[in-house]
Amino acid sequence: MxxxxxxxxxxxxxxxxxxxxxxxxxxxxxxxxxxxxxxxxxxxxxxxxxxxxxxxxxxxxxxxxxxxxxxxxxxxxxxxxxxxxxQEQSTRRLELHSRRDSYFKLLGLVQEQLGSIAGFHYVSVFGPTGSDEVTLEEFSTLRSEASTGDHSLFIRRMVSAAASNRDDAEAVTEMLFGTEIRTRHSDNFKRTFGRLLDAAESVDTDNMLREALLEGSAAGLYYRIIRHVAGDEEMDPISGIRNTIP
Structure with missing residues (x-):
């Protein structure tokens, strides 16, 4: 001073x-x-x-x-x-900080939405209209558990199911795109997560946040599985082998 x-x-x-x-x-x-x-x-x-x-x-x-x-x-x-x-640099930093705060608030809402999409997809595959491995009562219990904060519960279960059938390409394809409803859920999940990645790029010039979402989260792994089965990504994210699932 x-x-x-x-x-x-x-x-x-x-x-x-x-x-x-x-x-x-x-x-x-x-x-x-x-x-x-x-x-x-x-x-x-x-x-x-x-x-x-x-x-x-x-x-x-x-x-x-x-x-x-x-x-x-x-x-x-x-x-x-x-x-x-x-002053302009300070304004840019404040703007970027504000955008990051807004993004992380949005991130929580989108993660909840992705978990909900995966939940409906899960009951479509394993519920009464699918393999009937999960009853509606069990599904309701799982949804209650997911609503308490574990939004990736159904996403992890879908990833686990895809990993269990990674040697059976037809089974994985049937699970993700076997019916019109499942196709809609897969497309909805892929579109929503893709927009989340685009938003991450706008607030993180080093792409660290994007890589963390894509490589280090259950939602990112599930997104890559859907893209691989849909033919949008050559590398199988589970096995690391190219073209194992057509």
Missing amino acids: DNEHTEKTRLDWRILFGVTVTTLWMTTGIYYVTRVVGWTQFQSLPTADIGSFFEGAFAPLAFLWLVIGHFMQQKEITANTRATTM
Whole structure:
């Protein structure tokens, strides 16, 4: 704080230079009039000559201060430009921070939506209309568990089912796209997660968030499985082998 105050109150060297030159110039002029011309003779000069004398005497000073003022103005412009740039950078950081906050709020809602989509897909595959391995009562219990905060419960179960049948391409395809309802759920999950990835790219220039979602989450793995089965991705995300599932 003291350094900032000192910086503000310290005179610029250009002003000190101008004051010094002006003082020397004025002292020299007074000395010239006093010792060389004499005040008596100077006062007896015609008014036009006195005006010409002062014009010639002060013209160099006027030019000097004009130049000093120009450089001082350039300094102020540079300082204002620097301040404006810093303000713009600060505004960008605040905007990015605000966008990230909004994204993470959105992330929680979308993860809940993805879990709900996977839940309906799960009951379609393993419920009464599917293999009948899960009753509606069991499904309701699982949904209650998922609603308490474990939004990826059904996603993990779908990933586990796909992994268990990774050697049976037809079974995985049937599970994800075997009926119109399952196809709709798979497409809905893929579209929603894809938009989440696009939003992650807009708030994270290093793509760390996108990679974490795609590579380090159950939803990302399930998204890649759906894309692989749909033919949008060559690499099988479960086995790491290309084209194991057509």
